[in-house]
Each structure stands twice: as structure tokens, then as C-alpha cells.
Amino acid sequence: MVGKEHVSMIPTPKGQPWSAKVNGTPVEVLAPSNAVLLDVLRDKVGTLGVKRGCDLGTCGCCTVMINGVPKLSCLTLAGQVEGAEIITVEGLSNGAHLAPIQTCFATHGGSQCGFCTPGFLVASQALLNENDSPSRDEIATAIEGNLCRCTGYQQIIDAIEAAAAIHRGEVEGAEPASSPHPDPHPSGPEEPTMPPGHAK
Amino acid sequence: MGSYKQQPGASSAEIRKDGKRVAGKQSFPPPGSGGSDPSMRPRDLDFIPETVGGREPKPAGDHIHDRARTGTSVGKAMPLVDSNAKVTGQAWYGDDVRLPGELIGKILRSPHHYARIKSIDTSKVEALPGVVAVATGQDAPNRFGVLPVTKDEHAMAVEKVRHVGDLVACVAAVDEATAIEALSLFEIEWEVLEPVFDPKEGLEDHDEPIHWRGKYHLARTNVQKRVFQEFGDRSLVNNPHAASHGSWTMLGVHHGFTEPHAVVAHWDPNGRLQLYTPQQVPHYTHRALSTVLDVPMHQINVIRTFVGGGFGGKSDPFPHEMCAALLARSSGKPVRITFDREEVYWINRGRHPSHIDVKMTADEEGRISSFDIDALIDGGGFASFGHVTSYYNGVLATAPYELGSFHYTGARVWTNKPASGAMRGHGAVNTRCAVEVGLDEMAESMQVDPIDLRLANLLPPHSRTISGFRITSNGMREALERVREGSNWDEKFRQLPLGKGIGIGCGFFISGSGLPIHWDPKNFPHATVHIQVDMDGGVTVHTGAADIGQGSTTAVAQVVSEVLALPVEMIHVRSHESDTSPVDLGSYSSRVTFMNANAAIRAAIEIRDQLLNAAWQMLGYHPNVLVLNDRRIYYKHDPSIGVSYLEALHKAQEDKGALIARGAYRSPPMGGVHKGAAAGLAPAYSFSAYVAEVDVDVETGLVSCTNVWAAHDCGKALNPLAVKGQIIGSCHMGLGQVLTEKMVYGRTGHLQNANLLEYKIPSVHEMPHVEAIIVESSDPEGPFGAKEAGEGPLLPILPAVVNAVYDAIGIRLRDLPLTPDVVYNGIEKHLKKTGLEDPLDLPSPRLQHGTLQATLKARGESHRERDRLRQRSEDTSAYVNGVLFGFDPDRPLADQVEGWREADEPLPEQLAELGFAGRAWLKKEQRHMEDDA
Incomplete structure (x- = not known):
């Protein structure tokens, strides 16, 4: 290399307009033509819920829904999905109001460190959109591309089963955490029970 | 639904001349006060210990924290307090900080x-x-x-x-x-x-050692740390009734956090x-x-x-x-x-690639007369936690069994590879696997059931190990009994057809390390928690405990919620910044629940006392007769007399402002005085026992684990959902190590599989069904009795699977992981040795109980009662390792046995017979070489 003028090995093309509908909102950003969807979503669109775990399509953390189909955004060129409808984990909930699958992941222990959770949520929501009464085997097949190092998957499958029951309407979903709680005792609560061993 | 009853005639409060309110004569205070649910609930007696009048069973007896229980959140399965941030993608990880x-x-x-x-x-x-x-x-x-x-x-x-x-x-x-x-x-x-890759080469002298430690350097070798420990009566090793010897090669594994x-x-x-x-x-x-x-x-x-994800990485x-x-x-x-x-x-900083050699013997009564362990571990390029790992590889094998003698030589060697370090089950995993498989082999040669062998040799609660560790609570026996029952062990063990197997493994792990890594400044607490309660009633908890997904933030919120009888959503834990968090040593050694929650309980009790004192001023009843329950403080004998939480809080704040309290935890002084006595010391220890069922395809060598019964003694499950998650997750990680995961270094020393495609973490399809069984032994010093549940549950899965593979095909395999090539090589060798043609003709091992079985069974039965009494502190006599061998626990053992030895250096005559790692003792430190010269 000595004495030679340096030639740039990695092309850094100027960005060009890239547009898509991300979580229901049309976005248009400048992105290099060789950009990977994961990078565009994280660095340009700002959906940081899409996680980068491996860059090789092995961990599933970067799963997003592209036109309703779960895909690995690290193996997708942004240019391939120009104009597509993309749902990330941020698009599953209605703002701060959680979708059933999200509530169930929380209540069933489907999320520990939480890094793989966005990918799992997108993959399992895609499953529930197609099939609201999946068997445990069908659930396993739907999340086979996602690695989780904390939970051992068992509680994740429990969570997806529970969410499916909400989707089928068998169980009622939880209220948003921010809604005012209706008073369960319009006339006040019951009198507190006496401590044991003490007569009234 | 009952209505909101007032006391008869209670139209307005009547105050006596002495300032006390008159029982039954004042209006019920406003319900609720704080929290998103305004109504008050009766005390949940199912979550209040029976020792203080509730209905929660306490088989282990009274606990120091029972009086701080309010039935609010401890013991209840609840989501992690930060899980909503995680499921919406709003949790901010390292790369999300822009x-x-x-x-x-x-x-x-x-x-x-x-x-x-x-x-x-x-x-x-x-x-x-x-x-x-x-x-x-x-x-x-x-x-x-x-x-x-x-x-x-x-x-x-x-x-x-x-x-x-x-x-x-x-x-x-x-x-x-x-x-x-x-x-x-x-x-x-x-x-x-010139690089060094093989740790055995690292024991030799080199022109250019990887590091140079001056006068403390061991000759010119690459040995970073050598350890020698010997306890007990070495004469027991001679003329054993049964023996086992296994040489293991365990490849390095990585944490694989996402x-x-x-x-x-x-x-x-x-x-x-x-x-x-x-x-x-x-x-x-x-x-x-x-x-x-x-x-x-x-x-x-x-x-x-x-x-x-951290896992030590x-x-x-x-x-x-x-x-x-x-x-x-x-x-x-x-x-x-x-x-x-x-x-x-x-x-890296993953688990050390290890060569482990375990010899053990048993006497004619089925007592374990010796453990001899030699562990040569490959540290890679840097020390990291290796100093501790070198000790843990040996000393964490000194329980849960009572031993006649214990001998350990360990060496950690620098090589030109990425540094090994701490990983879930730090240092204990590989030796534990070797020891448990050795026990299985000894049980087989004694013709006894391996579970009965274990049950007859357990250390009881409130005892001391051979190396001087103080055991307090101990749920090992219950764990073994519950997996035996849950798995239907007695109908399956040594009775399954070829290719199907069942195996047992146990585990023992520290719950926090007794000594902090840095001991300056002097007497510095291991954990400190600050609590602040301002007029809105919300409780802000400042702690430095690092939540790595295990739920330490949730544990802290839960214990504070429990003491103050406030719903968990009113507890806001702030733990991210060192500017605002008091020092906490961090999430390692499974210390957070034990130490941080203990500190949090102390701080919360201080806040509670301030509230009760305020209520005392308002009600005229001493705090001893006041009850804290669901945002209200009331008179024990008449719940209608009371004040709401907010009223008491505002009273307590008068002229002072927000309530502030601080709690700290430092472990009690423990342990012996020999070199390395501090390694492995912990304020409490966790115990676990797993049974695993496997299918082995004898024609391809493919092992799949189908079912696991996993019992773990975590003292008290503060949050059963989280504890089960830890148990199942530990199984997953341990299964990876025993079946698929390995860091492969090629002939040129290059790491060949530095990606998640070739470094094979089990996917959802490789995961068996895990029946997580929580054993609660109620640790006397643990927060509400709790101990660790994050690392210990990993240990038993490895030996359980290896033993199950033996049960399935009758071949002992000692190279981890048990990938199909390893298993099939083992099968092929065995076929050659036995002259069989077809692997399908392999005989399945069978068990015909020998005479010792009845002895062990009877001893196990009698020890069950012994353990129960000690657990409940009904028997408070001293118990040290050795009582099983007939020694008097009240006199020094060295006075009772001639050959009793407690040593941290080998005797000159021992040098010739040391194992691989032990050979590090043939070398001298530079400073002593100078002496000679």
C-alpha cells in the first residue's frame, strides 16, 4: 500500500429516496442502494425495537412483517421491499396500548432479558393472524427461526397459546395499564377481615 | 359483596381526653389512597406465613422476615416489572443509545x-x-x-x-x-x-510466557493460577469397596446472549x-x-x-x-x-475448556470415602475471573455429600486464545458433571440405586462441609425425592429398552459470594438500597443491582411492595445510573436476590416504621398492635380503626418532607483460615436435582432429550414465574453444553465457529418439556427465605443427560458435548471391544439390587428425620462433615484421626502422583528460584 494512493474499498454511495409504509405510517428516507433493511429501519426510520443479534439470519431478533409475512430484515435489502407494508414490534401495539400477544409474553414469562422478544412477537403475531388456534407444534414451527437464550422457549409457547385464546375471543384481553380502574366495589370494599386469632 | 360497613353510631370521630380515638366511634378512613386500584382488599392469608397467623405453610419453621410479610406480592407469580418496555420494543439496549x-x-x-x-x-x-x-x-x-x-x-x-x-x-x-x-x-x-494452544503445553516452560508476573511468576510457564486443597482422612482411599475413575474433556462454550x-x-x-x-x-x-x-x-x-442477556459474559x-x-x-x-x-x-469470557479427572471411592457401608479432582482449565489470553474459577472447579464439589476426604489440584493456564471467564454456573459445572457421573458409576458397581446412594450421603441442613463452608438451609433431600416421584424413576431406571434412558444429576451452588471482589474501602457493604417516598405515595427505590433479564429489579420491587403493603406498580425502581444508585457489586455469583433484596427489606422496614410511628401519633395505638395492609394501617383487634397509607405518610412527612431510608447488606464472617478458604464461601447455597429422559439413536448417535424433571431449592420463590423461567432457561443452556454447543479451535488455533449458525444453541425443536419443581427450604438469612435460582439450576442437567445416555446404551461417554459423532464413536468402539456386529444388539444396562441397597435405603430414611429436625432448628447440635464416619463434631477432627489433613500445598512425597493440573506444583515461583540460586 506504501506509495500508492489509497483506493476506497467499500463503496459509500450517496443515499437515494426509499419509501415504505412502516407501522401504518408512510416513511421516506434517504438510504444507500445497497442498504440492508435492518440498517434502514434502525438508523434511518428509527424503529430501534428491531434488534440486531447476528447479521447472518441465524438469531431471528430482526424479524419484521413484510406485507404480513415474517422476514429477517438483516437478510433483506431495503430496495427489495420498496413500497411494502412493514410491521415492526412497535407496530403491534396501539401506541402504549399493548396487543394481546405482548401482554401474554409479559404475564407468562415469555420475555426475560427481552432482546429476542421483538422478533418472537412479530413471528408469533404473524402466526396468530393466519391461525388463531395453533397447536404447540405449530407454534414451535412458527418460532423455529428465533433463538432465545433465557427462557428455554417453554414460557414463550405458553404465552402464544394464551394470546391465541384472546384472539379467539375465549378470554378477555387486559385493559391498557393507563386506563382508570373502574371501582369494583361501588359501595366501598368489604370490611377488612379480622386478623386470625382475634374475636371481633 | 359486602357493603362498606361503618361501625354503628360512627357519625363523627370522637376523641378522648387523652387524645386517643375511641374504638368503634370514628368513621372509616377513605379507602384506597394511592395505586391505580382505589379499593382495599382483605389480607391475603394464603400468602402470609402460618407462623404469624396466615395460611402459608412453613415446613422449615419460623423466619426472621415473617413479621415483615403482608401477603402483598412475595410468592405470587407476576410479570417482570420492566416487561412492558421489553414487549413494545422500548427497552433500550447498548446499541439503542443514539x-x-x-x-x-x-x-x-x-x-x-x-x-x-x-x-x-x-x-x-x-x-x-x-x-x-x-x-x-x-x-x-x-x-x-x-x-x-x-x-x-x-x-x-x-x-x-x-x-x-x-x-x-x-x-x-x-x-x-x-x-x-x-x-x-x-x-x-x-x-x-510462538503461540501456545494446548493447556497441557502451557504447563511447560516457554521462552516467552504469555504474561509475566515478575517474582510471582511460576518458572517460565503459562500457569496463571494453581490450587491445591486437601482435607480429611486420606487413609480412607486405600482398599475401597467401590471406585470410579473418569477422565473428561469438555470443550469451551459461550454464553450466546442475543x-x-x-x-x-x-x-x-x-x-x-x-x-x-x-x-x-x-x-x-x-x-x-x-x-x-x-x-x-x-x-x-x-x-x-x-x-x-449476560450469563456472566x-x-x-x-x-x-x-x-x-x-x-x-x-x-x-x-x-x-x-x-x-x-x-x-x-x-469471549465463556466457560473454560477443561480436562477434568475425577477419582472417587466408597466404603463397604456405601459412604463416599474420597473425591480426588484434578482440573486443568484453559484460560485463554487473560485472567478475567480465572483466579476464582480455578478454585470453584474443586471446592464447589465438596457438597451436598458428606465426604471422607477431599483432594483437589487445579491449574488455569494462559493460552493464545480468547479469554475464558465466568459463565452461568461459574467453575462448578464441569466438575459437577464429572462427579455426578462418577457417583452413578459407583452406584452401578455397588448394585444400588443412584438416588438412594445420594440420599444416604447428604449433608444435613445447618452443617459444615469438609472444606469449612457453612451450609444453612438445604433442600437437597426434598429435591431428590420430588424428582424421583415426578419422573416415576423407580419404574423406569435400568428398565427401559435400548435407546431409551433416564438419568439423575444433582447440583450445588453459591448464593452470592461471601467476599466482595474488591474489599476496599474496608467493611464496604455488598449491596445498598435507598428508598424515597414523597407525598404522592409512590415509592422510588434506588439500587445499583444490574437487571440482566433475570428480574432483579422485579425482586427488589416485590420485597419493598411486600413490606410496605403497596401494590408493585407503586414501586418505581431506578437502577440504571451510578450517579443516582448506591453501589451494588453487580450481577454475578448469583448474589443479587440474596444481597440486594436483603438490603431492600432493611430499607423498607425503616420506611414502614416511620409510617407506623406516624399512625401511632394519629391513632394512639402502639406499632406493635398496628397492621399494615393494602394501603391502610389499622388497629389489630378492630380493623375499622385506622388511617390510610396516605394519611400516615403525610403525617410522617410533616416538617421533614419525603421519607428516606437506606438499607445495606454485608455477608457475615464465615469460613476457615487455609489459603483459598474464601473461595466458594457464601451466605447460603442452593441445591438442585434433575432427572432427564433421553432417546439415543444407536445407529446415528443422535441424542435427544425428551423430558426433564427439574427440582431446585431456591429457599423461597419470591416470584414463582421468574424462578420457573430461570430453571427452564438453565436447562436450555445446560442442554446446549451437553449436546450441541462447542467452541471449535482448529489445528492452527483459529476459532472456527464464531457465529450462531455453527455455534449450535438449541432451538425450540431441541428443547424437551421441563417440569420445573420449586423446593422451598426457607433460608434463615435469605430475603423472606430466598436463595439464588439463576445459576444453580444449570448444573444438574449435564450429568443427568450423560447418565441417561448410559442408561440408554450402556456406554460411558466422557467427552462433552455429546454430538452424534462422539456418541457414535463411543458405540463403535464398544462394538469392537465386545465383538458385536450391530449396534441394535447392544445390551441395555440392568440393575439387580445388591445387599448394600437395603443399608442405604435405611440410612436415607433415618436421615430424613434428622434433616427435618435440623431444618426446623429443633435439633441445634453441631454437625460437621465427618459425623457420618463416626467423628465427634464438637472436637477438632485432627485430634480424632491420625491421618487427618487440611492442606493448601502438596507434601513432597505427593508430587510424583499428582494429575495433569497438579503438575503445576512441580514448578517454583521466580522468587523461590532466586532463593535457590
Whole structure:
């Protein structure tokens, strides 16, 4: 290399307009033509819920829904999905109001460190959109591309089963955490029970 | 539904002359007060211990924290308090911190295994447009390391690189592409040195040892640490009734957390460093940064982001954190460094590749007369936690069984590979597997059931191990009995057809380490928690405990909620910044629940007492007769007399403002005086027993685990959902190590599978059904009786699977992981030896109970009652390891047996017969060599 003028090995093309509908909102950003969807979503669109775990399509953390189909955004060129409808984990909930699958992941222990959770949520929501009464085997097949190092998957499958029951309407979903709680005792609560061993 | 009853005639409060209100004569205070649910609930007696009048069973008896129980949240399954942030994608991990004007940092890594850097020319790098800052090892020559006794790391290589991937230089540029390009412009002159890969070679003298420790260096070897420990009566080893000897090769495994390391550093305009990093030990990082950057600690704010999995792999201060800080300092701009997956393997800190040799003997009564362990572990290029690992490989095998004698030689050797370090089950996993498989083999030669062998040799609660560890609560027996029953063991063991097998394994692990890593300043607490309650009633808890997904934040919130009888959503835990958090040593050694929750309980009790005193002033009843329940404080004998939580709070705040309290925890003094006595000391220990069922395809060698019954004694499950999650998750990680995961170094010493495609973490399809069984032995010093549940549950799965494979095919395999090639090689060798043609003709092992079985069964039965009495402190007599062999626990054992030995160095006559690691004792330290010369 000595004495030679340096030639740039990695092309850094100027960005060009890239547009898509991300979580229901049309976005248009400048992105290099060789950009990977994961990078565009994280660095340009700002959906940081899409996680980068491996860059090789092995961990599933970067799963997003592209036109309703779960895909690995690290193996997708942004240019391939120009104009597509993309749902990330941020698009599953209605703002701060959680979708059933999200509530169930929380209540069933489907999320520990939480890094793989966005990918799992997108993959399992895609499953529930197609099939609201999946068997445990069908659930396993739907999340086979996602690695989780904390939970051992068992509680994740429990969570997806529970969410499916909400989707089928068998169980009622939880209220948003921010809604005012209706008073369960319009006339006040019951009198507190006496401590044991003490007569009234 | 009952209505809101007032006391008859209670139209207005009537105050007596002495200021006390009259029972039954005042209006019921406003319900609720605080929380999102305004109504009050009756006390949940199912979650109040029976020892204080509730209905929660307490088979282990009274606990010191029973009186702080309010039935609010301890013992109830609840989601992690930060899970809503995680399921919406709002949890911010290392790479999610995006500061305005950030630069991207990249690290230049060594292409050589071992080489001296003769010169680095950075002029071309600096000339590249877009490059803003460059740093090399010369910019930060101060050494650091997680353990103060083995500081052997630099931010970047100062003189030598010690493995492929070691840090050489770093650069910050306006974007990633420029930074990557800049890496190719460094001009470095190397002097390539002869690398060492095999730890056995590391025991020999070298021209150029990987590190040099001056007068403490062991000859010219690469031995970083050698350990010798011997306890007990060595004469018992002679003429054993049964014996087992196994030589194991265990490959290195990696934590495999899903979040790659990432760090963001920024020096604010006031000259303070703000460092964002996913760290398990923010406090040790804080100390190391101060050393390396030459600034006082108060000039640094370490901000722990959410941690995308740790498992020990994020518990060292890391050189890339120093790099980011250096680049940010010279550029004046925020710098973000994010690893790709390959870099994660270069920094490693995974489980040590190990050669382990375990010999054990039993006497004619089925008592374990000796454990002889030799562990040679491959430390890679740096010390990391290795000093401790070298001890843990031996000393954590001294329980849960009563031993006649114990002999351990260990050595950790530097090699030119990425550094090994702490990983879930730190140091205990590999030896535990070897020991448990050895017991299985001994049981077979004695013709007894391996569970009965274990049950007849357990140390009881409130006893002492042969190495002097203080055992308090001990749920080992219950764990064994419950997995035996749950798995239908007695109908399956040695009775299944070829290819199907069932196996048992046990585990024993520390719940927090008794000594902190840094012991300065003197008598510094291991954990401190601050609580603040202002007029709105919300409780803010400040703690430095690093939640790495295990739920430590939730545990703290739960115990505070329990003591103050407030719903968990009213407890807000702030734990991210070192500026606002009191020092906590971090998430390692399974210490957080035990130590941090204990500190939190102390702080919460102080707040509670302030509230009760305020209520005393208002009601006239002494706190002893006041009950705290669901946002209300009332008179014990008449619940209608009381004040709401907010009323009491506002009274307590009069003229003072927000209530503030502090709680701290430091473990009690424990243990012996021999060298290394502190290693493995813990305020409590967890116990576990697993039964695993496997299918082995004898024609291909493929092993699949189908069912696991996993019983873990966690003292008290503060949150059963989280404990079960830890148990199942531990099974997953342990199954990976025993069946599929390995770090493969090729003949040239290169790591060949630094990615998640070839480093095979079990997917959902490889995961068996795990029946998580929680055993609660109620630890006397644990927070509400709790002990650890994060690491211990990993240990038993390895031996359980290995033993199950033997049950399935009748072949002992001692090379982990049991990939199909390893298993099939074993089958082929066995076929050759036995002259069989077809693997389908392999005989399944069968068990015909021998005469010893009845002896063991009877002893196990009688010990059950012994253990129950000791657990309940109905029997408080002393018990030390050795009582089973007929010794008097009240007199020193050395006085009772002639050959009793307690040693931390080998005798000269022992040198000839030491194992691989023991050979490190043939060498002398430099200072002693000088003596000789």
C-alpha cells in the first residue's frame, strides 16, 4: 500500500429516496442502494425495537412483517421491499396500548432479558393472524427461526397459546395499564377481615 | 359483596381526653389512597406465613422476615416489572443509545495468535477524510482486570497481542463504512511469536510466557493460577469397596446472549464521562474506567442500559468500553461501538475448556470415602475471573455429600486464545458433571440405586462441609425425592429398552459470594438500597443491582411492595445510573436476590416504621398492635380503626418532607483460615436435582432429550414465574453444553465457529418439556427465605443427560458435548471391544439390587428425620462433615484421626502422583528460584 494512493474499498454511495409504509405510517428516507433493511429501519426510520443479534439470519431478533409475512430484515435489502407494508414490534401495539400477544409474553414469562422478544412477537403475531388456534407444534414451527437464550422457549409457547385464546375471543384481553380502574366495589370494599386469632 | 360497613353510631370521630380515638366511634378512613386500584382488599392469608397467623405453610419453621410479610406480592407469580418496555420494543439496549452527533467506533483486531507490536503507523488512518479520532495501546497504558489480584488487561495491546482478535487500535469516524475502511490503513510491524494452544503445553516452560508476573511468576510457564486443597482422612482411599475413575474433556462454550456487546461514551461539556453499556457489573467497570482513563470515579457516570442477556459474559470491565471513552475524549463527540457476532466470540469470557479427572471411592457401608479432582482449565489470553474459577472447579464439589476426604489440584493456564471467564454456573459445572457421573458409576458397581446412594450421603441442613463452608438451609433431600416421584424413576431406571434412558444429576451452588471482589474501602457493604417516598405515595427505590433479564429489579420491587403493603406498580425502581444508585457489586455469583433484596427489606422496614410511628401519633395505638395492609394501617383487634397509607405518610412527612431510608447488606464472617478458604464461601447455597429422559439413536448417535424433571431449592420463590423461567432457561443452556454447543479451535488455533449458525444453541425443536419443581427450604438469612435460582439450576442437567445416555446404551461417554459423532464413536468402539456386529444388539444396562441397597435405603430414611429436625432448628447440635464416619463434631477432627489433613500445598512425597493440573506444583515461583540460586 506504501506509495500508492489509497483506493476506497467499500463503496459509500450517496443515499437515494426509499419509501415504505412502516407501522401504518408512510416513511421516506434517504438510504444507500445497497442498504440492508435492518440498517434502514434502525438508523434511518428509527424503529430501534428491531434488534440486531447476528447479521447472518441465524438469531431471528430482526424479524419484521413484510406485507404480513415474517422476514429477517438483516437478510433483506431495503430496495427489495420498496413500497411494502412493514410491521415492526412497535407496530403491534396501539401506541402504549399493548396487543394481546405482548401482554401474554409479559404475564407468562415469555420475555426475560427481552432482546429476542421483538422478533418472537412479530413471528408469533404473524402466526396468530393466519391461525388463531395453533397447536404447540405449530407454534414451535412458527418460532423455529428465533433463538432465545433465557427462557428455554417453554414460557414463550405458553404465552402464544394464551394470546391465541384472546384472539379467539375465549378470554378477555387486559385493559391498557393507563386506563382508570373502574371501582369494583361501588359501595366501598368489604370490611377488612379480622386478623386470625382475634374475636371481633 | 359486602357493603362498606361503618361501625354503628360512627357519625363523627370522637376523641378522648387523652387524645386517643375511641374504638368503634370514628368513621372509616377513605379507602384506597394511592395505586391505580382505589379499593382495599382483605389480607391475603394464603400468602402470609402460618407462623404469624396466615395460611402459608412453613415446613422449615419460623423466619426472621415473617413479621415483615403482608401477603402483598412475595410468592405470587407476576410479570417482570420492566416487561412492558421489553414487549413494545422500548427497552433500550447498548446499541439503542443514539446521541446526537455520534461517531461510529471500530476496533482493529490482531490477525496473529501471539505477536509483539514493533510499531504502529496511524498517519494514513488519520489522513482519511471522515476519521475523527484514533487511539492505540500507548494512549492508555494502565492495566485493569475484574479481579484486583490479576490485572492483566489493557484497553488495547501495549506490547503484545495475545490471541487472534485481541485489540490493537481503534478508530472513530463519521460513519461505519469510513471506520471500517480506516481499519485497513493501519501500518503495523509485527514480530510473530510462538503461540501456545494446548493447556497441557502451557504447563511447560516457554521462552516467552504469555504474561509475566515478575517474582510471582511460576518458572517460565503459562500457569496463571494453581490450587491445591486437601482435607480429611486420606487413609480412607486405600482398599475401597467401590471406585470410579473418569477422565473428561469438555470443550469451551459461550454464553450466546442475543445482544452483542455495545457501548456509547460521551464526555459532557463539564468534562464528565457518561458511559452507556450493557453491563452486569457497572461498579467494577466504573473502577476500571477510572484507572485506565486516569480520572477520579466521581467524574464518571456509568449508565447501565437494558442488558440483552449476560450469563456472566458481560461481567468483566471490557477493553472496548475503554476504547469508546478514549475516542470520545479525544474527539469531543459521543462514540458508539457495537460488536458484530464474531467480535463477541473474540472477547469471549465463556466457560473454560477443561480436562477434568475425577477419582472417587466408597466404603463397604456405601459412604463416599474420597473425591480426588484434578482440573486443568484453559484460560485463554487473560485472567478475567480465572483466579476464582480455578478454585470453584474443586471446592464447589465438596457438597451436598458428606465426604471422607477431599483432594483437589487445579491449574488455569494462559493460552493464545480468547479469554475464558465466568459463565452461568461459574467453575462448578464441569466438575459437577464429572462427579455426578462418577457417583452413578459407583452406584452401578455397588448394585444400588443412584438416588438412594445420594440420599444416604447428604449433608444435613445447618452443617459444615469438609472444606469449612457453612451450609444453612438445604433442600437437597426434598429435591431428590420430588424428582424421583415426578419422573416415576423407580419404574423406569435400568428398565427401559435400548435407546431409551433416564438419568439423575444433582447440583450445588453459591448464593452470592461471601467476599466482595474488591474489599476496599474496608467493611464496604455488598449491596445498598435507598428508598424515597414523597407525598404522592409512590415509592422510588434506588439500587445499583444490574437487571440482566433475570428480574432483579422485579425482586427488589416485590420485597419493598411486600413490606410496605403497596401494590408493585407503586414501586418505581431506578437502577440504571451510578450517579443516582448506591453501589451494588453487580450481577454475578448469583448474589443479587440474596444481597440486594436483603438490603431492600432493611430499607423498607425503616420506611414502614416511620409510617407506623406516624399512625401511632394519629391513632394512639402502639406499632406493635398496628397492621399494615393494602394501603391502610389499622388497629389489630378492630380493623375499622385506622388511617390510610396516605394519611400516615403525610403525617410522617410533616416538617421533614419525603421519607428516606437506606438499607445495606454485608455477608457475615464465615469460613476457615487455609489459603483459598474464601473461595466458594457464601451466605447460603442452593441445591438442585434433575432427572432427564433421553432417546439415543444407536445407529446415528443422535441424542435427544425428551423430558426433564427439574427440582431446585431456591429457599423461597419470591416470584414463582421468574424462578420457573430461570430453571427452564438453565436447562436450555445446560442442554446446549451437553449436546450441541462447542467452541471449535482448529489445528492452527483459529476459532472456527464464531457465529450462531455453527455455534449450535438449541432451538425450540431441541428443547424437551421441563417440569420445573420449586423446593422451598426457607433460608434463615435469605430475603423472606430466598436463595439464588439463576445459576444453580444449570448444573444438574449435564450429568443427568450423560447418565441417561448410559442408561440408554450402556456406554460411558466422557467427552462433552455429546454430538452424534462422539456418541457414535463411543458405540463403535464398544462394538469392537465386545465383538458385536450391530449396534441394535447392544445390551441395555440392568440393575439387580445388591445387599448394600437395603443399608442405604435405611440410612436415607433415618436421615430424613434428622434433616427435618435440623431444618426446623429443633435439633441445634453441631454437625460437621465427618459425623457420618463416626467423628465427634464438637472436637477438632485432627485430634480424632491420625491421618487427618487440611492442606493448601502438596507434601513432597505427593508430587510424583499428582494429575495433569497438579503438575503445576512441580514448578517454583521466580522468587523461590532466586532463593535457590
